[in-house]
Amino acid sequence: MKILLIEDTETHAQLARHALMLFDPSITVHHVDNAEDALEAVARDEYDVVLADYYLPGMSGLHFLITIRERGMDVPVVMITSQGQIKVAVECLRSGANDYVAKDEGYVDLLPQALMAVHARHRAEKENEELQRQIHRKKEEVESTNKKLMQYQREIIHAEKMSALVTLVRGICHELNNPLTGILGYAQLMQEVCKAGEGLEDLKEIEVCAQRCREIIAKLARFCRQEKIATSMVDVNEVLEDSVSFVQYYANRHKVKITTDLQPGLPKTLASVHDLRQAFLAVCLNGIQAMAKGGTLVVKSSLRGELLYLSVTDSGVGIAEENLEQIFNPFFTTREVGEGSGMGLAITYGIIRDHGGEILVDSKVGEGSTFHLVFPVRRAAAVETSPAPAEAPLAG
Numbered sequence: 318m319k320i321l322l323i324e325d326t327e328t329h330a331q332l333a334r335h336a337l338m339l340f341d342p343s344i345t346v347h348h349v350d351n352a353e354d355a356l357e358a359v360a361r362d363e364y365d366v367v368l369a370d371y372y373l374p375g376m377s378g379l380h381f382l383i384t385i386r387e388r389g390m391d392v393p394v395v396m397i398t399s400q401g402q403i404k405v406a407v408e409c410l411r412s413g414a415n416d417y418v419a420k421d422e423g424y425v426d427l428l429p430q431a432l433m434a435v436h437a438r439h440r441a442e443k444e445n446e447e448l449q450r451q452i453h454r455k456k457e458e459v460e461s462t463n464k465k466l467m468q469y470q471r472e473i474i475h476a477e478k479m480s481a482l483v484t485l486v487r488g489i490c491h492e493l494n495n496p497l498t499g500i501l502g503y504a505q506l507m508q509e510v511c512k513a514g515e516g517l518e519d520l521k522e523i524e525v526c527a528q529r530c531r532e533i534i535a536k537l538a539r540f541c542r543q544e545k546i547a548t549s550m551v552d553v554n555e556v557l558e559d560s561v562s563f564v565q566y567y568a569n570r571h572k573v574k575i576t577t578d579l580q581p582g583l584p585k586t587l588a589s590v591h592d593l594r595q596a597f598l599a600v601c602l603n604g605i606q607a608m609a610k611g612g613t614l615v616v617k618s619s620l621r622g623e624l625l626y627l628s629v630t631d632s633g634v635g636i637a638e639e640n641l642e643q644i645f646n647p648f649f650t651t652r653e654v655g656e657g658s659g660m661g662l663a664i665t666y667g668i669i670r671d672h673g674g675e676i677l678v679d680s681k682v683g684e685g686s687t688f689h690l691v692f693p694v695r696r697a698a699a700v701e702t703s704p705a706p707a708e709a710p711l712a713g
């Protein structure tokens with residue numbers, strides 16, 4: 318154990334040193350006779366305990382104590398106070414002393430025990446603090462792992478739900494297409510038959526309604542990738558810029574500023590220009606619509622490894638947690654009746670998945686949302702056929 322002894326009376330210092338060495342010969346005592354030297358000593362060396370006389374010429378023992386505590390040093394300090402000075406002792410304890418010993422007759426015999434006790438207590442406290450820190454760290458690790466697990470679980474459930482939805486919607490499209498073709502065909506035929514006759518207007522109305530159903534089914538089919546897509550080598554930055562110029566007027570009307578941060582020189586990728594534009598437009602329009610009081614829409618592109626990262630960030634209303642699960646569902650919309658079809662993100666989902674990618678959403682209610690569209694670069698040489706999977710085409 319290494320002790321710093323601050324004591325201006327040489328005989329006291331010698332007695333103390335003697336008592337300590339007698340108690341345990343392995344104890345080393347470094348003696349200084351003033352607080353200024355002691356400050357230098359504690360800054361230079363590490364001590365297990367400091368034994369400081371309260372009364373010292375120049376800087377007092379108490380001042381020394383306050384100074385080292387202010388400097389953030391937590392070396393244990395035992396103060397030696399004069400006999401009967403309880404007030405002084407209390408003041409020392411309040412100022413950060415770990416214990417005190419009154420300088421009455423034979424006090425040096427008490428020093429070793431007092432120092433040992435303080436040293437042991439201090440060490441126990443340190444160990445306890447370290448254990449608390451470790452517990453805290455472990456708790457944080459467990460919490461973060463839990464969070465990740467829950468996120469994975471949510472992603473799996475979402476992927477399963479989307480897959481079930483795609484199957485369901487595909488079945489519905491398939492089943493509706495045949496009768497719908499019949500309705501349309503017969504409505505047209507009947508119009509030929511009754512030319513200027515009675516019921517012609519009704520037949521026309523039937524044809525219009527059936528056409529509308531067809532369009533809805535076509536959108537649903539896009540969601541569940543029923544069609545082969547026409548592809549070419551595409552510069553996604555060009556498509557992004559096109560999309561931005563398309564929505565610029567709409568953005569101006571909504572007091573939305575659009576800024577772009579597009580990484581130059583992105584490799585061209587085999588994709589459908591038409592579909593990608595449709596996807597970006599849907600996401601940009603949603604972003605603008607989310608900022609009823611104006612704001613900024615930030616459109617970014619970058620390449621990370623062989624993945625293209627395109628993102629659209631708005632500073633709008635954000636998406637409520639319970640809606641995040643649903644925004645890609647066909648027909649899900651929070652807009653007023655007649656203002657939204659709820660098909661924008663469903664179609665975008667289908668398009669990005671057709672390009673081998675996925676859409677990730679970060680959103681905070683009241684702060685805004687970012688839609689990340691991530692998909693791999695498809696270099697022409699590597700891909701010869703259309704990326705749309707060969708699935709049973711729609712009947713009818």
Ligand SMILES: Nc1ncnc2c1ncn2[C@@H]1O[C@H](COP(=O)(O)OP(=O)(O)O)[C@@H](O)[C@H]1O
Nearest residue numbers: 603604607635644650651657658659660661662
């Ligand atoms: N950037 C966004 N900020 C806030 N909500 C959004 C955003 N994008 C999509 N949404 C929510 O997702 C829903 C579905 O979007 P979408 O599929 O494009 O259909 P629609 O725009 O016709 O409602 C919207 O009604 C809206 O509630």
Ligand SMILES: [Mg+2]
Nearest residue numbers: 599603661662
């Ligand atoms: Mg939309």
